[in-house]
Amino acid sequence: MLTEAYDTEKYALIYRLFVMDFLKVNYQDAQASTLFTETLHQSGFAVLTNHSIAADTIFETYQEWAHFFNTPDKHLYTFEPNVQSGYFPFRSEQAKGCDRPDLKEFYHLYGWSQLPEGMSDRTWQLFHLLVELATELLGWIEAASPPILQGSEQVVPLHQMIADSQATVLRILHYPPLTFAPEGSVRAAAHEDINLITLLPAATATGLEICDRQGNWQAVPCHAGDLIVNIGDMLQLASQGYYPSTTHRVVNPVGEAALKSRYSMPLFLHPRSDVILSKGITAKDYLQQRLREIGLL
Ligand SMILES: O=C(O)CCC(=O)C(=O)O
């Protein structure tokens, strides 16, 4: 009887999610965790509104990084492949299976990295707020998961996967104005994220699209204050597909919009490198293989 009542309630929520309020979940809603985990299970993707991170903090962080990307000194921070921390110049990454580089430059900031000189600690504040929120959301995901994700002989529970992880990274991205011929490249070609979950505060411009279950590209609205959450391949693997990773891309703008930079800041929540994601595969081995595939190693 209990299961029946629960199922009816759950289906009402799913109905609300897909028919009335497409994939949006209000963090303050009493049923937020149920809605959130259900949409992630169905589509690997959710938009969180009314969450704890102030739009001003995000906007001011973008402003500081716009300044960084506009100075030649950024090259002093160029990353070393074995560390993967620092500045990644324009056209350094291409999506897995794609032979053309993306039209972006970015900076990778880990908990143990250094900020470029002269920057305030606002980015660190945002980093810690995002990690805190990501940890809470992963807790929701774990609680709503089938037993395999709550710990088994092979796989530890999700909250243990991220304990003391040094691999979580904030990627600050700049997509420059398209004042040149893109030669078949796009801002970010279709890909899936490598990590467990990604938290993506709304970018400064539209362009993000996700591939829905029918294989159609859907533009993701870009409202300041929204936080996009998607599942990455590591969680898809560890959950044996219960949480599917979402294919997404960033398309090239046309007209006036092409003359503007676009900034975005995904936080990639990673497990500790020794964590076993699936039989015989550690997070470290998995990540190394993927970094080679996208040209960063
Ligand atoms: O810029 C965006 O909106 C998305 C970036 C992204 O998908 C990535 O860097 O993995």
Ligand SMILES: [Fe+2]
């Ligand atoms: Fe991505």
